[in-house]
Amino acid sequence: MIEGFARVVAEEGGVVWLEPEQTASCGTCMSASACGHNADHGRRLAARRFPLANDHDLAVGERVVIGIAEGELLRASATAYGLPLVTMLGAGITAQFLGAGDGIAAAATLGGLAGGLLLARLRANRLSRQGALTPRFLRRAGFGGCGG
Amino acid sequence: MIHDLILLMVGAALVNNVVLARFLGLCSFMGVTTKVDTAVGMGMATTFVITVSSMGDWAVEKFLLVPFGLGYLRTVTFILVIAGAVQFTEMVIRKVSPALFQTLGIYLPLITTNCAVLGVALLLVAGKYNFIESTVFAFASSLGYSLVMVTFAGLRERIALAEVPPLFAGPPIGFVTASLLALAFMGFSGISAN
Numbered sequence: 001m002i003e004g005f006a007r008v009v010a011e012e013g014g015v016v017w018l019e020p021e022q023t024a025s026c027g028t029c030m031s032a033s034a035c036g037h038n039a040d041h042g043r044r045l046a047a048r049r050f051p052l053a054n055d056h057d058l059a060v061g062e063r064v065v066i067g068i069a070e071g072e073l074l075r076a077s078a079t080a081y082g083l084p085l086v087t088m089l090g091a092g093i094t095a096q097f098l099g100a101g102d103g104i105a106a107a108a109t110l111g112g113l114a115g116g117l118l119l120a121r122l123r124a125n126r127l128s129r130q131g132a133l134t135p136r137f138l139r140r141a142g143f144g145g146c147g148g
Numbered sequence: 149m150i151h152d153l154i155l156l157m158v159g160a161a162l163v164n165n166v167v168l169a170r171f172l173g174l175c176s177f178m179g180v181t182t183k184v185d186t187a188v189g190m191g192m193a194t195t196f197v198i199t200v201s202s203m204g205d206w207a208v209e210k211f212l213l214v215p216f217g218l219g220y221l222r223t224v225t226f227i228l229v230i231a232g233a234v235q236f237t238e239m240v241i242r243k244v245s246p247a248l249f250q251t252l253g254i255y256l257p258l259i260t261t262n263c264a265v266l267g268v269a270l271l272l273v274a275g276k277y278n279f280i281e282s283t284v285f286a287f288a289s290s291l292g293y294s295l296v297m298v299t300f301a302g303l304r305e306r307i308a309l310a311e312v313p314p315l316f317a318g319p320p321i322g323f324v325t326a327s328l329l330a331l332a333f334m335g336f337s338g339i340s341a342n
Contacts, residue, residue: 002185070185080241081196088199089287092280097149102210102279103236109203109283121244 001067008062009049012143016054018066020135063115063141072132079123084116092114153284160285161292166264168296168333170271173264177297178322182308191294193237195287198265201226202286203234205269208277213274226269264293300329 006018058064091112095105127133166172173194180190213219242249267290272282290320303325312321 002183007265073185073189077192080244081192085196085199085287092283093150093153096280105279106203106207109279112198117240117244124244 001069002073003065003067003138004135006064006066006135008060008064009056011054011058011060015051016058016060017049017051018064018135019049020044020066023064050135051142052135056137056140058137058140065138065141066135067138068133068135075127076110076124076133077128083120083123084113087116087119088112153281156281156285157288157291160288161295162333162336164289165292165296165333165336166268166289167293168330169337170267172243172267173262173293176262176264177326178299178319181297181301181304184298184301184305187297191290191297194262195290197199197230197233197237198268198290198293199209199283199287200237201230201265201271202269202282203279204229204233205272206277206282222270222273223266226266226288230265230269258285264290296333298330303329 005021006019008016009019010017052066085101088109088110092105092109100108124133151190160166164170167177176190176194181187208229209222209243213225217272218225268286271289272285275282275285277285304322305323307321308333316324
């Protein structure tokens with residue numbers, strides 16, 4: 001299980017909205033305020049808010065530990081990135097193999113990318129219906145402090 | 149043609165590995181390799197962005213920078229193309245599946261500041277490849293990056309369970325392991341000599 005921290009930012013009926021805490025690949029430094037990792041930080045986090053059934057009486061401001069199964073992350077990566085890459089390269093190489101010039105090969109590659117994204121969408125919808133790809137509540141993490 | 153593409157892929161992924169032979173992308177190499185699964189996620193996201201941005205870089209180089217003699221703007225322009233590719237990827241994944249975006253969105257901001265992405269774009273220009281060659285080169289380079297990330301993450305997971313002398317615990321043993329991995333990858337350079 002891959003774990004991460006999230007904060008409860010709103011509560012509506014039986015549902016709480018969670019905002020995941022962003023971690024950086026570095027330990028952050030004195031130049032953090034001018035670093036690309038922190039650019040648009042608030043907007044990015046707001047965009048990644050997600051709802052969760054409030055089965056554990058969570059309150060606004062509370063920090064929780066959420067988790068997602070390792071297999072689900074791999075399936076998500078393969079769907080979002082692997083599928084479009086395979087169709088994109090397949091279409092481009094096939095076009096070039098058939099004797100097409102750079103322009104036609106580029107058009108075929110873009111067509112393959114669009115087709116791959118369409119397939120990814122269909123597969124992601126199917127996985128979502130099966131309940132995969134959604135982070136789950138694991139335990140409370142306590143108030144305040146910085147996550148990571 | 150297929151033979152040439154396979155040679156190009158082997159050269160880009162193994163012989164001239166972007167992390168262990170060219171020493172690019174070391175920040176994410178040390179930072180996101182504590183678990184195999186997060187390394188796979190980061191590797192696939194980076195592979196996608198590098199491949200997509202290489203197409204933009206190739207077009208910008210061929211139709212804008214070379215014809216108008218703007219080579220001195222290459223680095224700035226490529227950074228713009230990479231930032232655009234990351235933004236495009238983020239938008240598309242959010243549109244394709246909000247659930248996927250929640251799961252994978254964490255890696256995307258990290259890619260913008262990954263120097264391996266710009267490094268591969270500049271290597272494409274030096275190689276003077278056609279469209280498909282440049283796309284395959286970028287794909288293979290990023291595949292090499294992902295391979296090293298996953299291998300190193302696997303090694304670190306095992307080291308975490310081993311008894312390491314206190315002096316070497318943490319980052320020092322990580323750097324020692326990385327240097328041994330780089331030595332191992334140097335063995336691939338013999339392929340080009342024979």
